[in-house]
Amino acid sequence: MKSIKLSRKTLSFISALLISSLCGTQYAFSVYSTSVAERLGFSSVQINTIGSSANYGLFFFGPFFGYIVDTYPSRIIPMLASITIFTGYFCLxxxxxxxxxxxFLLCVFYLLLTGIASCAAHLSSMGTISANIKSYRGIAFGASMALFGLTAFIFSQINSLFFRGDTYHFLLFTAITTGVFIFIGSIFLVRVPQEESHEEIISPSEENSSTSSASLNNEERTPLLSRHEESDVRGRELFQNIDAMILGLTLLLIGGVGLMYMNNVGAIVKSLYLSTSTHPLLIDEEYFSSSLPSDHDLNKIQEYQNFHVTLLSLFSCSGRISVGLMSDLSKNMYNVRRLWFLLAASLYILIGQILAGFMIKDLNHLWISSTFIGFGYGHLFGISPTITNEWFGKIQFVLNWYFISFGGQLFNLFFGYNFDKHKNDCSGLSCYNTAFYVSTIGISIPLT
Structure with missing residues (x-):
């Protein structure tokens, strides 16, 4: 009987990881963004708005799906998400x-659908992990968030190996694979009832009637700070909690800055490539240049874009999984607060921003920025769910997490506005470095 329970729990965890690995496709947007912009005649602001719409869907609908997942957990949610994400990419x-x-507006809507679907499916997997796993939550959440961050790497590599600039078939492939495999994963995504295992988390209705002594026996419920002990912060209380507001502002600023670079690395790569001595950047009313690149140049640009999306994804993944492991070990062995890892994430992203915005002027060194920003972004979103779970309780963890992690799109849109504003009289770094002045100021706020 115990082996059956363990098998169900293990299979559910594997399904949650599978779903998570398909919910981060919005971070692969730079792989095809410039191709879509050129083919459909979109400006930088428009293509950034399209890319941001996926993130809007991911974050704006977080509270709604968070409430549904916490209160009425069901496999129907990720099943519907699989249909929705297929529809979005297929229509694009x-x-x-x-x-x-x-x-333009329809394309915004299509990417919005993919973001909504990613939100619903990923929250379902996170809610299942939170319900089924108590010990070593940092590693469990870190693994899920790591695979979420690895999605861009998986799809960028597939694009490089099999599609090589064939954006149409790549988008079709993305639609089919995300839709099919999220649906398959949802079939096995179950919460093992608490009565079947003493390690299980109690459902929301049962939790309200249970005594606090059971949670006191849970070693992982030991908080970072004494004032957070046995917290159950939710609903309106979350917005009146100073810790929640500070944590949310930190994620908004740091995450927004990292997202700005990740969504626009394709534009940065193309701008730097065309500004070299052999490929001068000659700008007119077109999206990037009047000196249209040759097929060879377009292929090289695509290769560089795939390379940097791959770097960002790999280091985001390594940041998420490593911070979960390190924070668990540091907390349990040395009583080191997880907040220190949040500070480390800020520093990584700040270093990458300074390098990309003010110091790196060619593609030979841009990988350094992608490495720092990818690793910092992974650190940020690898440690934040665990902090949220420990500080504000598990009963409405998913809903709390998405209220706290919401935001960060203003930096992304400002990049597009700034790029369009300077596109007639810029070359390379000067096309976008103004946006990095603003983002550097933004990320400096939580550090102070």
Whole structure:
């Protein structure tokens, strides 16, 4: 009987990891963003708005799905998400190929659908992990968030190996794989009832009627700070909690700065490539240049874009998984607060921002920025769910997490606005470095 319970729990965890590995496709946007912009005639602001819409779907709908997942957990949610994410990418592919109307607003809607679906599916997997696993939550959440961050690497590598600039078929492939495998994972995504295992978390209705002595026996419930002990902060109380507000502001600023670079690394790569001595950047009313690159140049640009998306994804993944492991070991063995890892994430991203915005002027060294920002972004979103779970309780963990992690799109849109504003009289670094002045100030706020 115990082996059956363990098998169900293990299979559910594997399914949650599978779903997580397919929910971060919005971070692969830079792989095809410039191709979509050129094919459909979108400006930098427009393509940034399209890319941001996936993140809007991911964050704006977090509270809604967080409440549903916490209160009425069901496999139906990720099943519906699989259909929705397929629809979003399929419609974008049809628009790119000219089968559907070329509409900026429709493209925004299509990417919004993918973000909503990613939000629903990822929250379902996170909620299942929170319900089924008590010991070593840092590692469990870190693994889920790591695979979420690894999605961009997986799809960028597939694009490089099998599609090589064939954006239409790449988008179709993305639609089919995300839709099919999220649906398969949802079939086995179950919460093992508490009565079947003493390690299980109690459902929300049962938790309200249980005594606090059971949670006191749980070693992982030991808080970072004494004032957070046995916390159960939710609903309106969360917005009146100073710790929650500070944590949310920190994530908004640091995460927003990292997201700005990740969503626009494709534009940065193209700008730097075209500004070299052999490929001068000659700008007119077109999206990037009047000196249209040759097919060879377009292929090289695509290779560089895939490379940097891969770097960001790999180091984001390593940051998420390593911070979960290190924070668990540091907390249990040396009583080191997890907040120190949040500070480390800020420093990593700050270093990457300074290098990319003010010091790196060619593609030979841009990998350094991608490495720092990817690792810092992974650190940030690897440690934050665990902090949220420990500080504010597990009953409405998913809903609390998405309230706290919401935001960060203003930096992304400012980058697009700034790029369009300077596109007629810029070359390389000067096309976008103004945006990095603003982002550097933004990330400096939580550090102070």
């Amino acid at each position: 592919a049809m628009t790119y190929q000219g089968y559907f109307p070329n509409s």
